[in-house]
Amino acid sequence: MAPVTIQQATKSFGKVTVLHGIDVDIADGEFVVLVGPSGCGKSTLLRLIAGLEDMTGGHVTIGDRDVTNLHPKDRDIALVFQSYALYPHMTVADNMGFSLQMRNVPKAERDQKVQKAAQILDLLPLLDRYPRQLSGGQRQRVAMGRAIVRDPQVFLFDEPLSNLDAQLRVQMRAEIRELHKKLQATIVYVTHDQIEAMTMADKIVVMRGGHVEQIGTPLALYDTPANVFVAGFIGSPAMNLLAGNLDASGTAFVSEKGARLDLPEPISLDGKKALIVGLRPENIKIAETGIDARVRIVEPTGAELHVILDVGGETLTAVLHGRPDIWEGEMIKIAVPHDTLHFFDKESGRRLAIAA
Numbered sequence: 001m002a003p004v005t006i007q008q009a010t011k012s013f014g015k016v017t018v019l020h021g022i023d024v025d026i027a028d029g030e031f032v033v034l035v036g037p038s039g040c041g042k043s044t045l046l047r048l049i050a051g052l053e054d055m056t057g058g059h060v061t062i063g064d065r066d067v068t069n070l071h072p073k074d075r076d077i078a079l080v081f082q083s084y085a086l087y088p089h090m091t092v093a094d095n096m097g098f099s100l101q102m103r104n105v106p107k108a109e110r111d112q113k114v115q116k117a118a119q120i121l122d123l124l125p126l127l128d129r130y131p132r133q134l135s136g137g138q139r140q141r142v143a144m145g146r147a148i149v150r151d152p153q154v155f156l157f158d159e160p161l162s163n164l165d166a167q168l169r170v171q172m173r174a175e176i177r178e179l180h181k182k183l184q185a186t187i188v189y190v191t192h193d194q195i196e197a198m199t200m201a202d203k204i205v206v207m208r209g210g211h212v213e214q215i216g217t218p219l220a221l222y223d224t225p226a227n228v229f230v231a232g233f234i235g236s237p238a239m240n241l242l243a244g245n246l247d248a249s250g251t252a253f254v255s256e257k258g259a260r261l262d263l264p265e266p267i268s269l270d271g272k273k274a275l276i277v278g279l280r281p282e283n284i285k286i287a288e289t290g291i292d293a294r295v296r297i298v299e300p301t302g303a304e305l306h307v308i309l310d311v312g313g314e315t316l317t318a319v320l321h322g323r324p325d326i327w328e329g330e331m332i333k334i335a336v337p338h339d340t341l342h343f344f345d346k347e348s349g350r351r352l353a354i355a356a
Helices: 042-050 092-102 107-120 136-148 166-183 194-200 218-223 228-233
Strands: 004-013 016-026 031-035 057-062 077-081 154-158 186-191 203-208 211-216 240-246 252-255 260-262 274-279 285-300 304-311 314-321 331-335 342-345
Touching (some): 004 042, 031 042, 042 077, 042 154, 042 186, 077 136, 107 136, 107 166, 166 194, 186 194, 194 218, 203 228, 211 218, 211 228, 228 274, 228 342, 252 274, 285 314
Parallel strands (some): 031 186, 031 203, 154 186
Antiparallel strands (some): 004 016, 004 057, 203 211, 240 252, 252 260, 274 342, 304 314
16 A cells, blocks of 8 residues: 655646645545545546546655656556446456456466455355346445455545435444455545545545645544635535624624624634634524524434524524424524534635634
8 A cells, every 4th residue: 555645636637627736635444535526626636636537737655756757557546436337248256357357367377366356345155146146235345355356556436325315324334434444545535525524435536626625633623624615515514604793892602693702701803803613513502591593494303303493584504413392493502612603704715713
């Protein structure tokens, strides 16, 4: 396995620039997820690493080699796509070993590598089957096996679970994570699903509009989002974001629609008064005294209730643990611990720290 370094990567298609000077360092054996909305440039960045697209500017290094201008086959990488791309007339074993056959690897060595990969992926009983005889999850494991037998320095995954149903996606997330532990592999994984990113990654790269918004561990991004975009993108349900102003005394925030959050003591936020305040849904609690809220929608999920609240004209989502006895249309009181609030500059969207 090997580290990957991306330096000032740019990519343009004609007059349209889709990547704007991307810098990412990926450690040897690290599982890095590129995440962001559709069109943010994450798959394009993966294709630059793979050599499937030529870079307009910048460099890609794998290990100690600058591979910027190398053909994909010379980069020592393996790709797994959302389409399994299995040959229907070949058995599982033949599909997994086909790339080795094309490289004239001796049959005995080829069979050994296929057996080893099949054992890792629990495919040994399926080696004589054809793709049409497999489930979607089994086909995806075969596609991963085809990558493993090549023993590459870097694995590249481009939204490999998007064709699977929800339950199977959860299962395959765990299997890919287990695969990473077994192989100690360097993995770059693209998804638009932030739950996949949060549950699988050692490090997440959040992208938007061809720029990197923030890089960090899943919990670092969740706990200290660098800006409003990351705050709203990472987390499910999404963070509540209220635009408004800190009052002159610094002891209350009043939203544009009139919702008021009183603070226990005056705060200073780099002199900023026009703010966006973030509240994670799980930090909103039912209280005996506090902020008046009307319950609009109650969504039981089993262990939790997802509740849509109207607070002073603002719509807030709360996640309440257990099964509190509330109903739609009811007036309740809520409280939000002040140390769980996130503050952002309304104009720039960047995170603000409370001055000591």
